[in-house]
Amino acid sequence: MTSSSGLPRLSRRALLGSAGAAGLAVGAVGGALGQQALAAPAAGTGGSTGAALGRATIPFHGPRQAGILQPAQARVQLAAFDLADGAGGTGSRDGLRKLLRQWSATAARLARGEDAPSAENQIARDAGPCSLTVTFGFGASLFDKTGLTDRRPAALAPLPDFPEDAIDRARSDGDLWVQIGADDALVAFHALRVLQRQAAGTATLRWQMAGFGRTPGATPHPMTGRNLMGQVDGTNNPKPGQDGFEEKIFTGGDGWFAGGTYAVVRRIRMLLDNWENLPTDRQERVIGRRKSDGAPLSGGTETTAVDLTARGADGALAVPADAHIRVAAPGSNGGAAMLRRGFSYADGVLADGSPDAGLLFVAFQADPMKGFVPVQRKLARGDGLSRFIRHESSGLYAVPPGAPEGGYVGQALLD
Numbered sequence: 001m002t003s004s005s006g007l008p009r010l011s012r013r014a015l016l017g018s019a020g021a022a023g024l025a026v027g028a029v030g031g032a033l034g035q036q037a038l039a040a041p042a043a044g045t046g047g048s049t050g051a052a053l054g055r056a057t058i059p060f061h062g063p064r065q066a067g068i069l070q071p072a073q074a075r076v077q078l079a080a081f082d083l084a085d086g087a088g089g090t091g092s093r094d095g096l097r098k099l100l101r102q103w104s105a106t107a108a109r110l111a112r113g114e115d116a117p118s119a120e121n122q123i124a125r126d127a128g129p130c131s132l133t134v135t136f137g138f139g140a141s142l143f144d145k146t147g148l149t150d151r152r153p154a155a156l157a158p159l160p161d162f163p164e165d166a167i168d169r170a171r172s173d174g175d176l177w178v179q180i181g182a183d184d185a186l187v188a189f190h191a192l193r194v195l196q197r198q199a200a201g202t203a204t205l206r207w208q209m210a211g212f213g214r215t216p217g218a219t220p221h222p223m224t225g226r227n228l229m230g231q232v233d234g235t236n237n238p239k240p241g242q243d244g245f246e247e248k249i250f251t252g253g254d255g256w257f258a259g260g261t262y263a264v265v266r267r268i269r270m271l272l273d274n275w276e277n278l279p280t281d282r283q284e285r286v287i288g289r290r291k292s293d294g295a296p297l298s299g300g301t302e303t304t305a306v307d308l309t310a311r312g313a314d315g316a317l318a319v320p321a322d323a324h325i326r327v328a329a330p331g332s333n334g335g336a337a338m339l340r341r342g343f344s345y346a347d348g349v350l351a352d353g354s355p356d357a358g359l360l361f362v363a364f365q366a367d368p369m370k371g372f373v374p375v376q377r378k379l380a381r382g383d384g385l386s387r388f389i390r391h392e393s394s395g396l397y398a399v400p401p402g403a404p405e406g407g408y409v410g411q412a413l414l415d
């Protein structure tokens, strides 16, 4: 149940267990509203903030897949699967159809807080749905393996190599991509394990990455989240309802992929030791925004429009020529826009003792050749931030439109 604003509502089951209107209000602002604080439960409701968080639901079915328009949850599991070698062509297509039917039915049940129809392992027992979303995408290789090359969406071609890329191919690409978000780590991992077990014999896990963001209710005031460099990250994302939003993020036309979107997924390691040795004022010039509150260096508050022409008292550009927000801005890239929905990751230390930590960059757009690719080309050449990051894995996936009640993701392609 998502309201017309795309925000989570409480499920009917959850409502039956809640103590009334006050409980509902708490639930409605919680869940996937990752950057919003939860109000304390009203006296006498008998509920708790944590319980409301657990009960919040985002429906799987709808015109758009869940997990695109909703704010990022506190936890994510990203994974890619490869179809098993075997039948090939129509044989593989039959297996894929069966799998997507099963995965969709499972995702819909888990999103309602119900048990998986098969491969249930009790990992999330006692937890509510916690705003679980499961989003499915198709890699270019899927179309060749299933004899559907002629139906591959036009822009689903391998991403080009960019200067300074250090891509690990074993943790890139894949036939099927899955993004599982939830406001609880066990709920997200549970969904991944169930999908993986259900895929046995049809598809095997190629790579998997766990990520996180801010837990709803952790900040006293609703605010944009921070990344592991300590920056307020996500301010200038396109927003539903803005002029041209739909056209920039979702595909048009009338084929099977109409209303879909492309997901660019990049694991980007942050060179945190170098970054943290940089004084705050220099860090701010690398991004072009203040670290404390995310306000642009041209002045104002976090939400003030950036003035790329503004100059300081010394005559120098207030937002430096190589500042990340100048180089990445749609105005510097022919209007190129994407909906960024990233997560942090932290996976211990590397052999040289540096942290294996950074950003699981996920961006949705109607055409990667007009969104991610031109922007990344420019960033790779002239972004001050590039000295502090390394792109280590890469994927591009066609994310089909959502499935109606009783349908499954990809049905228009496979039936």
Ligand SMILES: C=CC1=C(C)c2cc3[nH]c(cc4nc(cc5[nH]c(cc1n2)c(C)c5CCC(=O)O)C(CCC(=O)O)=C4C)c(C)c3C=C
Pocket: 227, 229, 231, 232, 233, 234, 235, 236, 237, 268, 269, 270, 287, 289, 306, 324, 325, 328, 329, 330, 338, 358, 359, 361, 372, 375, 376, 379, 389
């Ligand atoms: C190719 C696209 C982008 C990559 C890759 C990327 C990596 C990356 N970004 C940050 C931190 C911030 N990015 C911010 C803004 C921003 N970034 C991109 C694109 C990519 N970023 C765009 C299009 C924008 C918006 C620009 C604008 O219109 O102003 C910001 C500022 C706050 C915000 O608007 O979100 C931060 C901070 C990191 C750390 C990173 C790789 C690790």
Ligand SMILES: [Fe+2]
Pocket: 324, 328
């Ligand atoms: Fe960025």
